Amino acid sequence: MARRATAVSLACLLAAGFVPPLRPAAAQAPGCATTPPPPARALAAHAPAAHASALHGSALHASPAAAMRAPEGRGGRPGPRSPKPQDVAMVMAELGERLSGVTPPSEITVPTRVHVISPGPARRVTDSAVQAQIEALNSAYGGKFGGVDTGVRFRLEGISVKEQPSWFADPVGHERAMKSALHAGGPGTLNLYIAQLSELMLGFASYPYWYAGAPALDGVVIDWRSLPGGAMSDYNKGFTGVHEIGHWLGLFHTFENGCKAPGDGIDDTAPEAAPTEGCPQGKDTCPGDGGRDPAHNYMDYAHDRCMWEFTVGQADRMHEMWAAYRSTPAA
Numbered sequence: 001m002a003r004r005a006t007a008v009s010l011a012c013l014l015a016a017g018f019v020p021p022l023r024p025a026a027a028q029a030p031g032c033a034t035t036p037p038p039p040a041r042a043l044a045a046h047a048p049a050a051h052a053s054a055l056h057g058s059a060l061h062a063s064p065a066a067a068m069r070a071p072e073g074r075g076g077r078p079g080p081r082s083p084k085p086q087d088v089a090m091v092m093a094e095l096g097e098r099l100s101g102v103t104p105p106s107e108i109t110v111p112t113r114v115h116v117i118s119p120g121p122a123r124r125v126t127d128s129a130v131q132a133q134i135e136a137l138n139s140a141y142g143g144k145f146g147g148v149d150t151g152v153r154f155r156l157e158g159i160s161v162k163e164q165p166s167w168f169a170d171p172v173g174h175e176r177a178m179k180s181a182l183h184a185g186g187p188g189t190l191n192l193y194i195a196q197l198s199e200l201m202l203g204f205a206s207y208p209y210w211y212a213g214a215p216a217l218d219g220v221v222i223d224w225r226s227l228p229g230g231a232m233s234d235y236n237k238g239f240t241g242v243h244e245i246g247h248w249l250g251l252f253h254t255f256e257n258g259c260k261a262p263g264d265g266i267d268d269t270a271p272e273a274a275p276t277e278g279c280p281q282g283k284d285t286c287p288g289d290g291g292r293d294p295a296h297n298y299m300d301y302a303h304d305r306c307m308w309e310f311t312v313g314q315a316d317r318m319h320e321m322w323a324a325y326r327s328t329p330a331a
Contacts, residue, residue: 002204080204098324136238147309191219208325250321
């Protein structure tokens, strides 16, 4: 549910603009061309974060990789709500019941309301930056960088700006107050909150099957520095939004349940024992079990330049989840 980062440098502010992810040449083995990793740094509250579906019950560890996968903040403070490993099988069974006699839509246009949280009168996120994020979403979900066209598009319905320093600095701790005040629309409206996350977190999201129990908490929260052209050098193409909204549309992490069935519940994403870190070549953590890891999938944890695809199965699942949980008020 929450996306976390490996070691990154926040000193580097890339020039604004949306640059396509780094794709390997056709003759190369699947994987990204890599550069030497940056030296490990103290993981301050300004570093990016992870999506948190496989993070249950872990404490925050000292190493960057372990910290990536911890759902709790420093000092044991609770992190965002995360799915449980058994949720995949539960949701798949429930989908079978909910979709009986129902035909999922072939195309989905998601009305999107963006809530920019500001620490003061000088807002950190401009309207043009929000528009760049929407364009990144539509490009990624449209298959512009690779993978399939999912048939999902996002329509910006409005931008609100809320000056609230405490919400900006700690949207996790103030999630309920923030969302209760700003949330608009029903199950089919995406509320996207932009603030500054801490303790290695880039974003977090709700899942469709949570909506009935907590409709006011539905939505996605991302760090403003992860927007296209933002200050996070490895996470600034807008793909944190792509990943977290994938959860909002019903996708689990590709590494859900590790090498064990049902994995992430998608037939055409190979099992994956551990999240992808950085931009590796030919990662295969479940040898002989369906192919190499889906390390370039938007629902893994690679650097933005090495994420570029959704699969046919993931696209189908988004449409199924929409029909089952988000298409009517009854959801």
